[in-house]
Amino acid sequence: MSIGTLIKRIQDIMRQDSGVDGDAQRISQMVWLLFLKVYDAKEELWEFYDENYQSIIPEELRWRNWAVDEKDGKALTGEKLLDFVNNELFPTLKDLKVDETSEKRQAIVKYIFEDVYNYMKNGTLLRQVINVLNEVDFTEHEERHAFNDIYENILKDLQSAGNSGEFYTPRPVTEFIIEMLKPQIGESIADFASGTGGFLISAISYMESQIKTPDDKKTIQRNLFGIEKKPLPYLLAMTNLILHDIDSPNLLHDNSLSKNVRDYKEEDRYNVIAMNPPYGGTEEEAIKVNFPVNMQSSETADLFMTLIMYRLKKNGRAGVILPDGFLFATDGVKKNIKEKLLSEFNLHTIVRLPEGVFSPYTDITTNLLFFDKTGATNEIWYYQHPLPEGYKKYTKTKPIKKQEFQSEIAWWNNRKENDFAWKVSIEEIKDRQYNLDIKNPMQKEEKEERTLTEILNELEENFASSSHLIGLLRGELNE
Template sequence: MAIGNFVKRIQDVMRNDSGVNGDAQRIEQIVWILFLKIYDAKEEAWELYHDHYTSIIPAGLKWRDWAVDRKDGEALTGDALLDFVNNTLFPTLKNLEIDEETPMSQVIVRYAFEDANNYQKDGVLLRQVVNVIDEIDFTEYKERHEFGTIYESFLKDLQSAGNAGEFYTPRAVTDFMVKVVKPVLGEKIGDFACGTGGFLTSALQALERQVENSLENREIYNKSVYGIEKKALPHMLCVTNMLIHDIDDPNILHGNALEMDYKDMRKMEPFDVILMNPPYGGSEKDSVKSNFPTELRSSETADLFMNVIMYRLKKNGRCAVIIPDGFLFGTDNAKFNIKKKLFGEFNLHTVVRMPHSVFAPYTSIRTNILFFDNTEPTKETWFYRMDMPEGYKNFSKTRPMKLEHFGAALAWWDNREEIEVDGFPKAKCYTTSEIIERSYNIDLCGFPHEEEVILEPMDLIQVYQEKRASLNDEIDHVLEQITSMLGVN
């Protein structure tokens, strides 16, 4: 099946339905239908291999019971289908009884429908959408795995996602980070703002090659990844994505990883590998900030996620996290203390400066990848600047970043040396003492010759606010030193 044609066929049908308004609702509608189709295919396999398997979905509500059109004139359609979906299917799945003993493979059904909605108002058009989705054969390995690409189509269509600092992370970036971190089968891999599961699927592809034909390894693989996602739509996408990647028991929670006291985080099982692109540009309510020590509280969501990572990374564990430029140059009280903790307790060995427009069209804010491990305090940090590939002025939807663009960075990674271009450092190593002298401003190996990027208004406001806070803090720090030298209170 041509995946692009599949998406277009569904979109064409939904555009004729007055109940579906825009890409966001269209995607959410596709996703809950798709989830039930995939879950039913999984249940057929579980029933085959487990003699006493009992479904959490009541009889009559499984995909095979109501969605499959056997061309005998008995398939639900029109008002009868709408009445079934709105008044039986959704209320039942939203209120499934679960307890501590309910396996995650069944809990996810209720999680998936907690905030889901049926937007279609035309039952005939809904039947057409269901029939198109039912054409996919998820028992065929090749077709099932090819289907994973549909998630990229969804997220690229969801232009509004970037408004809250949440957007699709290009596959090239997730694959590069996994390639460098090198997850090993048996390690526990986490993402506390997992979105649709891009990092987790990149990690699973690396682990899949280590499974071979071992049933024991397959069981380990099935328990390798863990995710938390705050929003309903990406959560359902992630759960579905895990099922497609043969994770039969997806440990993907629907919730906010920041809504837990840091003392409780310390008591939880830590992670061997953390891979993340935390949302940034947003802010959390005061009750969430109060979950962290006073000196580490920040109004920036990405800063708070850095705290979560540091509390939940296992001893000798490894992390790769995408952070905006504001974290690098920021020296306000919270950012200063977060970076002080990072350098003082963890080994921040590498910072990769990424070129602009990596996340186009969602945002033009520059981003960076921090690589660190929980082995020892930082002694030195390498900074490496990735320049825009030759022939590219900007990345875009039609010309996105590719893994091959990381080729030079990968070659440098294992053979590190300082690089200078036109008198400016492209790769350079700095000692921790040099960084402390800069008040933990780690805006190093930047982009000196590149044309200034014209940011979107909200992005521009965010950058200026962060720079103002940083400058104010630097001024206060200098004044404090001067008054101290003069003996003035």
């Protein structure tokens, strides 16, 4: 059975349940169930290698003891299953006792369930979902890694799941950024708004070829760090990291901006930072005071850029996704942040992405900023990411692909100006009052002849995008 078919079967069952409203709730419901099944499979491995291993989950609440249908008529279903989940399983997991001595791989169960809910109201349908999940054996290496396909399906659904769409960064983008940052075993790697863990997973995959000993794997695990504020992406990230054999993920469910940046010491800094900071959001006054007065902003992307600068080690390197708005602002906080960035860091490359990379969540054009803490910026190289032939922009049905970054990769270590690449001196940047929104000088504006059908299609897409944005804003207001 294909993974896509499995996901569709689960979604079709959940759509019959009156308690599950929309894609975001379906995904949340599916993922807490997946987490418990995956965790149980990992516990089987931990028990095999450690005869003294003790589960933090009470025996009767472990997946193997209540979720598996032995076809003997004793499996929980209907009202009995609902009563068990709502009145025994959830209250117990939310109230697990953990402290500073608790193993991280055990404590994560409590952290996961602090903000998770059972939305299903039909115990018979819940049993059907559980039975479908039990068709996958996560103790088997091949099936465990097939979760990547499940995960990709879930992430694609997240793109149109209301205000959850903000958590998704296309995998080709995370892989390209990581490949350009070239993390090495022994280096510390962080994402302070880790969402579903895309950058951390890409970093693990990149370093796999460097692993020579079991200690190398432990070193990777010890040096990965993430923070995520919202419960659904946190749950997704935890589940995926565990399936990538990161048994004790250094992933916190917290707000990265809640600590005063001036309090960070050397041990709080990282060699590599890769991020897609949330933008368009706002932060309260209590958060803003954690930043220097000239960098206090309500815009989350501004605050995260400042945070990155305070948490990057000497000689460290960063890759950050930011919208055009950050580039072209020439006054206020954004200018102050860019002034600090260019005077204290080497912003060596800006890759300009075309429209639609984050479709359907937003059509806002974005940029990949690469900088390191090796001294001030002397010049910035720009690279205009070319669209595939015949494309006017990326869309949900025509997403960006990893192989489309080959032109940047081929150019990266042998930089020359061409139709897509140009460089700008720091003097010109200063003359422009730190406006970094510099268009490709080789690109001529072409008057586009369009048919009526093409215009109507564009209007439809813009209308859909606007409706989606209204849905996001309504979701934020409801929260």
